[in-house]
Amino acid sequence: MAKYKVKNMSGTAGQVPPYPYQNLSWLEYWEKMTGHKASTCSVCGCSNKAEHGGHVKRVDTYFDPTTYIVPLCADCNNPNNTKEFYVDCDLCRAY
Numbered sequence: 852m853a854k855y856k857v858k859n860m861s862g863t864a865g866q867v868p869p870y871p872y873q874n875l876s877w878l879e880y881w882e883k884m885t886g887h888k889a890s891t892c893s894v895c896g897c898s899n900k901a902e903h904g905g906h907v908k909r910v911d912t913y914f915d916p917t918t919y920i921v922p923l924c925a926d927c928n929n930p931n932n933t934k935e936f937y938v939d940c941d942l943c944r945a946y
């Protein structure tokens with residue numbers, strides 16, 4: 852596991868994982884790609900249940916434009932939450 856500073860991305864509702872995983876939820880896709888079982892929200896300091904695979908972007912490096920998926924609870928997976936936060940989990944590329 853590793854810590855990353857990330858930010859929620861907006862405008863990702865309605866997107867589905869890439870072929871051949873388009874029938875998986877983003878959370879299932881994260882589990883598939885990382886080999887981990889999502890249990891709690893990956894946000895540091897949050898112990899809610901992970902319910903969504905949230906789209907995030909790293910803000911601790913300027914050189915990584917990749918969209919990543921991380922397990923988030925319903926509260927943390929909020930596009931109106933524009934704060935930067937730390938997650939402690941493996942990242943999975945969204946595309």
Ligand SMILES: [Zn+2]
Pocket residue numbers: 892893894897898899923924925926927928
């Ligand atoms: Zn949370």
